[in-house]
Amino acid sequence: MIPANASTRKGPEGKYPLHYLVWHNRHRELEKEVRAGQVDIEQLDPRGRTPLHLATTLGHLECARVLLAHGADVGRENRSGWTVLQEAVSTRDLELVQLVLRYRDYQRVVKRLAGIPVLLEKLRKAQDFYVEMKWEFTSWVPLVSKICPSDTYKVWKSGQNLRVDTTLLGFDHMTWQRGNRSFVFRGQDTSAVVMEIDHDRRVVYTETLALAGQDRELLLAAAQPTEEQVLSRLTAPVVTTQLDTKNISFERNKTGILGWRSEKTEMVNGYEAKVYGASNVELITRTRTEHLSEQHKGKVKGCKTPLQSFLGIAEQHGGPQNGTLITQTLSQANPTAITAEEYFNPNFELGNRDMGRPMELTTKTQKFKAKLWLCEEHPLSLCEQVAPIIDLMAVSNALFAKLRDFITLRLPPGFPVKIEIPIFHILNARITFGNLNGCDEPVPSVRGSPSSETPSPGSDSSSVSSSSSTTSCRGCEISPALFEAPRGYSVLGGQREAATRDDDDDLLQFAIQQSLLEAGSHHLGGTNQQQARHPPHVL
Known part of the structure; x- marks a missing residue:
């Protein structure tokens, strides 16, 4: 038995008591030690692992169960940048993956609830507004930009209420899916109501998020993954993409000829913006396959289309504005067992x-030059008005998560009316803010919009403002009816959880890549039965 007093211990069992018990898979003693609460459950060992990371990597299911039950953080990354879930997948242990996935989703819900009061306060203080965020995917690879999907997110903010409309829903059977969908967040004193409105089916999925008194067991039960969800992870590569911005620098773009140069400015949706280039941005994509059977590895390597082969050649040479793509493959061997000492x-x-x-492990690294168009006189505040909304959307939308990671950097002064950032090794996302408060085009439900008499598809006609006064781009009034369930729609309790809600980077990457490959095969004369069932969206 290990002494209860840590000060009497020597060696690793004294410095890292929880890790030491995990190493030897002594889960009963681990339970007692954790219950005592005298040791930090998030302590890092010399290799940069928490006790939970160590238990998962070693495949010690019962130790992982004990740590998770006592609140060990599933979201932590180890020194190499891998999450607990990714390490669990690498063990091939279905039960372990199911356990970790369950607690990961549970902890996300808890963190989301804990952050609601702060978000509500930020929304309450911020000035009301309407804005459109146009997302366009671009690439230096010929023809790719033409077959990439795009979308315009329409955002209404009024008091503690928020509504976001979109038509790019995600993907199904590896094809981008479109529809007419609204996401509504309605803040109240002690709770928040979240609605997903499906205008095509005229159905509203609603969920009330209480800020206190949530039953832990009910939340855990709701987070239980299906066997199909677990198997899908065990039969697919582990892929993670991250922007390395630790060495990023911003410089004004220059324009001019014959030695005469001046700092570049451009007009973006009526606002004069300074153009900046962000250099030393590295996009790192890492793929792990040690958990895959030879059959599944063969499927990953063998499913190449003509465009995929072409993209492979393009990757090797890099793009005109980007550094050469560096690919490294590591096949790590463990010839000798490692001792605890x-x-x-x-x-x-x-x-x-x-x-x-x-x-x-296969690692792909490529340098990019991101671009920013910053307007110092823009009416919107990035920190006070837009950032809280991006934070909220990032919970369940991988595109917004990518944007959030970039705008949290220390940017030059001004509002980013347009941003171009890399999200995949051949793709950039260009986000443009426009039609602020309906200044450029009329918007239903925005009082002061030039003309707001005609409701948009899926909008309740009763929510259209009767005002036709001149729009002030520095403020607006938004009809409260916009944040209610439309009349005639069926209202169902419980928010729908779809596969597209998983915000892991790999799903976003596979969706984009497969969209390009399928559309590219079509344009290059390839045949694909699945393509016939799900034609690509050519925009």
Whole structure:
């Protein structure tokens, strides 16, 4: 039995008591130690792992269960940037993946609820507005930009209420799916109501998020993943894409000829913006396959279309504005078992050795130059008005999560009326803010919009403002009816959870990539039965 007093311990069991018990898979003693509450459950060992990360990597299911039950953070990354869920997948243990996935989703709900009071306060203080965010995917690869999807998110903010309309819903059977959908967030004193309005089916899915008194067991039960969800992870590569911006720098773009140069400005939707280039932005895509069977590895390698082969050539040469793509493949071997003394000794060099399943990793690194169009006189405030909305949407939308990661950097002064950032190694996303408060085009339900007499598809006609006064781009009034369930729609309790809600980066990447590949095969004369069932959206 390990002494209860940590000060009497020596060696790794004294410095890292929870890790030491996890290493030896002594889950009953681990339970007692965690209950005592005298040791930090998030302590890092010399290899940059929390006790939960260590338990998951070693495949010690019962130890992971104990740590998760006592609140160990599933969202933490280890020193190599892998999440607990990604390490669980690499073990091939279905039960372990199911357990980790369940607690990950549960903890996300809890964090989301905990952040609602702060979000409500930010929304309450911010000035009301309407704005459109146009998303366009661009690429330096010929023809790719023409077959990429695009969408315009329409955003209404009034008091503690928020509504976002979209037509790009996600993907199904590896094809982009479109529809007419609204997401409504309505803040109240002690709770918030979230609605997903499907205008095509005239159905409203509603959920009330109480700010206190949530039953832990009910939330855990609701987060239980299906076996199909778990198997889909175990039969697909683990893919993560991240922007490395630690060395990023912003410089004004120049224009001019014959030695005469001036700082560049452009008009964006009626606003004069300074153009900046962001250099030293690296997009790193890492793919792990050690958990896949030979059959599934063959499927991953063998499913190439003519465009995919072409993109492979294009990747090797890089684009006109981008650095050459560097691809590295690591097949890690563990020729000798690692002892506890070696692992917990910070001065001992493990080299390529590590515990767990030998890693099969492919890393793609490419440098990009992001662009920013910043307007210092823009009526909107990025910090006070737009950032809280992006934070809220980022919970369940991978595109907004990418945008949030970029705008949280220390940007030059001004509002980013247009942003161009990389999201995949051949794709950039260009986001443009426009039609503020209906200044450019009439918007139903926005009082002061030039003409707001005709409701848009899916909008309740009763919500149209009767005002036709001149729009002030620095403020507006929005009809409260916009945040209610439309008349004649069926209202169902409980928010629908669809596969497209999973905000893991790999789903976004596969959706974009497959959309390009399928559309490219069509244009290049390829045949595909699935393509016939789900034709690509050519925009």
